Amino acid sequence: MSNSIKLAILGLGTVGTGVINLINDNLDELKRRSGRDIIITEVGTRRQRDDIDSNIMQNSDLMAIAASDNVDIVIEVIGGTTLAKDLIMHAIKNGKHVVTANKALLAEHGNEIFAFAEAHNVHVAYEAAVAGGIPIIKVMREALAANKIDWLAGIINGTGNFIMTEMRDKGRPFADVLSEAQELGYAEADPTFDVEGIDAAHKLALLASIAFGIPLQFDKVYCEGITGITLQDVNYAEELGYRIKHLGFAVRRDGQGNADDAGVELRVHPTLIPQDALLANVNGVKNAVLVNSHPLGQTLYCGDGAGAGATASAVMADVMDLVRVLGSKDNDEQSNSVQNNHGHHVPHLAFIPEQLSDTPILRAEQMITGYYLRVHAYDSPGVLADITRILSDAGINIDAILQKPAHKVGQVPVIILTLPVVESQMNLAIEKIEKLDTITDKVVRIRLDELA
């Protein structure tokens, strides 16, 4: 078939193998939708594999594949931020479109990679990099292209969501569930990226850029993991009608008249959200992203955020987009070349490069959220009055209070939910509360969002 599209896959781990399996399983669907033959011509793998079709050339020289004349689209699924970057830059320089699932690489070096791709008139597609099989990149870049996006909130780390779900459903402590997640293969041997929120921060940086048209700024994402979440807080939250989820937020703030406070909040942290919100009912390893935009309002996208099938689906959706851009089936072989096609019509970061804005990323102290506070105090008269007066003096409105019976002799936990407040104000108030003679421990604080 002269008009076939030739793919190279760099890396034959779970995802690379998933892509091969998808093409084997669904070749008929792919052809019926694209009118083109889609073939894998080369795969990059350190050692020869004998379970790969003999028509596919196996090569341990990945740089050679990235520049091969026998390849139209390079799929990078080796991961990491060093060799993967070199391979992608080399592929771009050689006029190849690139498809990647590499969120860490793009979050950290995406500005450079996208600019290089634009200079070479090729596209680097990355649907698989965020929320796996959920087409959130396509949705935000294309389907919401006429909207002004106000904020988004996402469950974008499946391991973290699995842990939070198990803690709530089964009353199991964090460490216990983490061990199981590692046994099940959901969490890596070193779970830092998942449980400290770094993986979610990588994805949030990408989502925020395409939401607001700002450059990638992973280093400015405020990042808090779930290692400090206790069963006690999970249960108090439920009692008050909320559920704790680990969420990434990107929020546009107008500064409420103060230009210094106008900007974008980029934050990843455990959050109390209303139990009856759909997002609160996205369980296990599922991911979901809630986008609030004008004039559309709230839309929610939910599905598997990881795994061979979901990731391969996203990788191949990108390939199908490129195939459709590479010309119709009636065009001749030439249409595959960069010179003869109109290029990908959707900007890498949703906005055309010269229109990316320098909207500042707000500092943690400027962020505005509601709060869940757990305060431990000696059960003496006046302690609640002291706490509420400090909050009131700081201009912090209390939404709910729950005072539980003492579980240590003479000590009572007091749970307080507040309306949204600027973090710097909350810091000051907590400092004052912790100085009270009646307070026995550090105040536990978890952010709260009504998703309204």
Place this chain on the structure above:
Amino acid sequence: MSNSIKLAILGLGTVGTGVINLINDNLDELKRRSGRDIIITEVGTRRQRDDIDSNIMQNSDLMAIAASDNVDIVIEVIGGTTLAKDLIMHAIKNGKHVVTANKALLAEHGNEIFAFAEAHNVHVAYEAAVAGGIPIIKVMREALAANKIDWLAGIINGTGNFIMTEMRDKGRPFADVLSEAQELGYAEADPTFDVEGIDAAHKLALLASIAFGIPLQFDKVYCEGITGITLQDVNYAEELGYRIKHLGFAVRRDGQGNADDAGVELRVHPTLIPQDALLANVNGVKNAVLVNSHPLGQTLYCGDGAGAGATASAVMADVMDLVRVLGSKDNDEQSNSVQNNHGHHVPHLAFIPEQLSDTPILRAEQMITGYYLRVHAYDSPGVLADITRILSDAGINIDAILQKPAHKVGQVPVIILTLPVVESQMNLAIEKIEKLDTITDKVVRIRLDELA
């Protein structure tokens, strides 16, 4: 700006006005994303409106607008299936791309309209026709392009979902909620299209075609509305852990070895689904579509299914797609013309026209679903044994039974949930049950789906 894109809007009702408002509100976002100026040059309206910008030409001759040299893209939002069709065909003949929200027109005449558009190398975009602001057309045509879609289930009529939600939440009877929906403007004065499922059937026909690559076959959609749903059944369903939603289903069946039973089920009907499914928790006028595909698995898309903002968002997403296809900002004016662009790369029905398949649409008797049965019997010994024997003889597996205390003297309602069964078998069994001397009323049946 020489590279501006010129839009015409035919019809200035809720949606047409919503599109004008969106462009006014978000012009900066549109320009930053597309690099083009997007302007409305002409609007078609019966009587002159003085709230429209004076740069926009108002014209009551809609056919003239559809052929105007001053228009690149025609937005049809007058509705109906007669004049709207003539206008769209005329626009196509004159080389205009068309954007429409008209589900009834496309469900009934889409095959003809799309073929005409393909012959004229223009695109008819219709994101707004199904589930309003939820980008389900783009998602299924593009994001799931590498998947084999097994089935989909959708809440695709907001009025119906509002009624079912109110009945369950507030224990209000059907007629009561319908009146309120009409007062709120959710339901038309003649609510037939909504409550009888016809509107949902229009949308399902479109979704099924792009899911499976089959021509539009609205006339073959099995269609059942919500007018027969009673509070009694809503409550029994909840008691058993299910919720009744009005859903559209498109399901691919392999016939389980019998080629005559292989094909596609297209059906719209009230359905019991598990309470803890996300779809069961999509409330009010919201829409949602759940798609099960290989290898991605289940993904869910949720948002507003109607209203000016949601519909305008979808209409303008289509416009943005076309703008991006109509050439980059560096191209000259010529790139807007049909002759000089590569055309829209995504086939109207997701699959290239010559690859649409003639997979048969199954008859109602061939459909396979679980059932909720409510049987009223005299409270005599052996009645339950009689009923369960009839079901067992018909090869129907019972999943749950609930026998309620008699609410009429001597009569007891028996609720039975069954595993999936071919409808013809269920018909025979119910016929036999209704012939029993101990049975006092017609058997009430509602379909059931575990969404597994």
